Amino acid sequence: MMVEQIWSTSLYICITIMGSVISVGLSANAADALPKPGGGYSFPPVDKLPVQEGLADPFLKPDGTRVKSKEEWAEQREYLKAMLAHYQYGTMPPRPKEFDLKCVNSMPFFDGKALKEQYAITLERNGKTTTFHFELIRPSEGKRMPAIIKLSPGGFKVEAKHLPNADVTAALEAVSRGYLICMFKCLEVAPDSPNKRDRGVFLLYPEFSWGTIAAWAWAFGIVADALDRLEVADMERLVYTGHSRGGKTALCAGIYDERVAITAPNSSGTGGTGGWRYFKGKRPQNIASHVKRQHMDWWGKEKRILEFIDREDRLPFDAHTAKALIAPRGLINPHARQDSWANPHGTELTYRAADMVFEWLGAKGKQGIHWRDGKHAQNEEDWLALFDFADLQFFNKKPKRSFTALTYPDAKVPVSWKVPSR
Secondary structure, three states, X not given: OOEEEEEEOOOEEEEEEOOEEEEEEOOOOOOOOOXXXXXXXXXXXXXXXXXXXXXXXXXXXXXXXXXXXXXXXHHHHHHHHHHHHHHHHOOOOXXXXXXXXXXXXXXXXXXXXXXXXXXXXXXXXXXXXXXXXXXXXXXXXXXXXXXXXXXXXOOOOOOOOOOOOHHHHHHHHHHHHOOEEEEEEHHHHOOXXXXXXXXXXXXXXXOOXXXXXXXXXXXXHHHHHHHHHOOOEEEEEEEEEEEOHHHHHHHHHHHHOOOOOEEEEEOOOOOOOOOOOOOOOOOHHHOHHHHHHOOHHHOOOOOHHHHHXXXXXXXXXXXXXXXXXXXXXXXXXXXXXXXHHHOHHHHHHHHHHHHHHHHHOOOOXXXXXXEEOOOOOOOHHHHHHHHHHHHHHHHOOOOOOOOOOOOOOOOOOOOOOOOOOO
């Protein structure tokens, strides 16, 4: 019997024998259960919500009083997370404590400086199963390292290594800086299409009201659990990222997975970092009515966000609320100035509003924004900005770029509230 490759850890064994793969996946360590948003709170329908003059006050408690001190913020965060789940994301199940993890292939990459590996995760519940795949590229040395996880419809596009593209840049940069980079195939987790809740994770958890964005966000945590089981990820240095709808997803994942050190939504627009209420010019893609015409599957099954059509001024939250829930952990938002689809104006206004919360929590510098010229993409400059921000947060390396420079410095931030005095 000829053994071509053996790689073993205390939790996982992947053996390739004559081209066949045998996997032994043991139970993951007990995963931190996601909270079940909505429990214990009563959220009124839209017509019972007051009109908001500017961006809603994140310090307003459910009893109508305001947060007075930092000691009250933890409880307020749970309330705001439940609010976002109720009106926008839908409810999510806890991450499974057990899943099957199978090594599909492993090969040297980048002239032997790295390994490129593919794995299959199979989830089982109530006699039903679903499988999705992820790929990772990591330095060859077998140790835990900072891990960047991104969702992607098709995984890495790095086969043609001689051609420049953003995936190659990101992977090369990761290897050179001692990071691993991982992409999971989100369309295997849940379909990006309405009226298809009979497949993927929806099939396994029919009692939850999550939409596609929340389902993809939930999968980030399972991939992180897999990397932990493989003993390749430094779990204190996790980064979740995505572009466009993937950026909306990364933001959602960063809110509900407290292990994430840096959340990095890239040009994520409405329902992400762009906000629902403030934008320049006539931009129909930035308002709730656009959701009714396209992408209804992204949000909670009850589609409560649609109740805000033409009544966006009643929203008791916006992108600044979501960003504030990341604090005091890291948040970086790369964006293009000419990317009107992703609402650069609203992105910056809500960044500035959320930064008030970051500073109040003693997390000044933990939130960053990075602007470039160009349009809708996660390109080489965006990736380099992400890596520089991660190096700053993880290793205190001085960055080569600014994470505070503004594109709309003269714009007034539409808030009438102030942070608590203590």
